[in-house]
Each structure stands twice: as C-alpha cells, then as structure tokens.
Amino acid sequence: MKFSTKDIEPFTAFEKNGWEKAAEAYHDHWGALSAQSAIPMLQLAGLKQGADVLDVATGAGYIAAAAKGMGANPIGLDFSSAQVELARKTNPDIEFLEGNAQDLPFNDQKFDVVVMGFGMNHLPEPEKAAQEAWRVLKPGGAFAFSVWAAPVAGEGFGIVLSAIESHGVPNARLPAAPPYFRFADPNEVKAVLEPAGFNDISTAITPQVWRHTRPDEVFDAFNEGAVRATAMLKCQPEKVREKIREVVRAEVCELAMGEDYLIPVPASLSVGLKES
Secondary structure: OOOOHHHHHHHHHHHHHHHHHHHHHHHHHHHHHHHHHHHHHHHHOOOOOOOEEEEEOOOOOHHHHHHHHOOOEEEEEEOOHHHHHHHHHHOOOOEEEEOEOOEOOOOOOOEEEEEEEOOHHHOOOHHHHHHHHHHHEEEEEEEEEEEEOOOOOOOHHHHHHHHHHHHOOOOOOOOOOOOOOHHHOHHHHHHHHHHHOOEEEEEEEEOOEEEEOOOOHHHHHHHHOOOHHHHHHHOOOHHHHHHHHHHHHHHHHOOEEOOEEEEEOOEEEEEEEOOO
C-alpha cells in the first residue's frame, strides 16, 4: 500500500495504540538488542561530557541511559505514556517527558545532540522530525538516529519477514505505512536531512547480535514485542502462524553456537550536523 497524506492519521493512531500496549514486551524481547547501538550512535554524534542531549522516541530510555553514563545531561521524550512510565521506572535519575517527535516541546537551540533510536521508521512525517531536531539543536550540534538495516537472508529481519512473505496470508486490515526500511538507504537519509538544514551527512552499518537461549525467542519477539509485525502475525490463521514459527525456528537453529543462538540484526546509523 502506498502511503499518502490521508494515511497519516490512521497510521499515527495505530502506532500510538500499539506502543501503549507493547512497551513492556518490547523491553523484554528487544531491549538488550536495541541498546547495543546506543554508544556507537552517541560517539557518531560527537558526544562530549556535559553535553545536553535529547533522546527522542526514547522507549525505555536506552540511549538516554548511555548518554548519562558518558557524562552527558539527557532528557528522554516519547509519544507513548506507557513508554515514558517504563523509562522513568528503569532510569529514575533521568528526566522523561511525553511528547511528539514532530512537534518538540522545547525552545530553539537548547541541545548539543539530538538522537533517535529506531524511531524514524515509525513516524508518519519524518521530515518534520528532522526539521524539529535542527530547530532545537545549538549551532554545531548533531542529529543522529538508528534504524534497522535492510533485511538480508540469515539475519533477524530477513528470517522473519521472508517467512511471513512466503507462508503468510496477505492482510488488508492493517493501515498503510511508510516504507519500514526507508532510512537504511543513505540516499533517503540525505533526502530528508539536507532540506532540514543538516550537512556532513553520513550513514553506516553497525553490527549487532541478538543472543537467545531458545530458537523460538526470535519469533516470539516479533509475535509479542512489536507493533506492525505483531499485528501482521496475530491476524494470521493459527495454522499459518505456526507454520511461520516453524520456518523461523529452523533458520534460527542454523545460527546455534554452543548453547546459544546468535542472530545478526545490524543497525544503520546516520548523522547530520548543524553548522556552527
């Protein structure tokens, strides 16, 4: 389905409702994986001790916590009240606020660094988020964000999405959505960041490894701890869903190492700078 302006409202409502329900499950299934790219992203942004950092789409506060550990002064923001509650519980020494990435509740030129971990692919209008990041950055500041790398066979997203595509039933009940892996493409990153005012834009892949003790945990993460992927799976007939589980399990078993299963799930990190 092609995404257009008429789809913004239903997509936003779908995402908001989904994350209110999935905050804890995402944290349980995806938290350790999502946190792996936090420090590399902050390093890419040139984070310095004492810097003022805004972590947009903070979730449970993974990047905010990493920034705090690196001597910065972070604030986390998320549109989901459930995520904000979880972040406050997980990181009681950090300030977290509920708010919109596309309409930030801050004055101009307040932050040295703005970051967003795996959030740009969930926004209906990411161009507005880039513009807002530029607005609240101080001159010389950096906006860095992560998304999941494009799916590849034998890696986490490639394993699950190919199983859904091969064995799943098409589902027209889901609202239209922007291309999920759009910002894994460096050209798409520049197409959004350059008009917002950023320069010195770069994108690079950083390796991440999802460690599990059971081969079903990968399927369970998509089935329980996401929003769109979870909805795609939950809407499948039970026999179809179990077939997808079996296919995913078989591929994960190929990635066994000792008693663990090590699944590559790389992230794509991008950064743009605001001129001094």
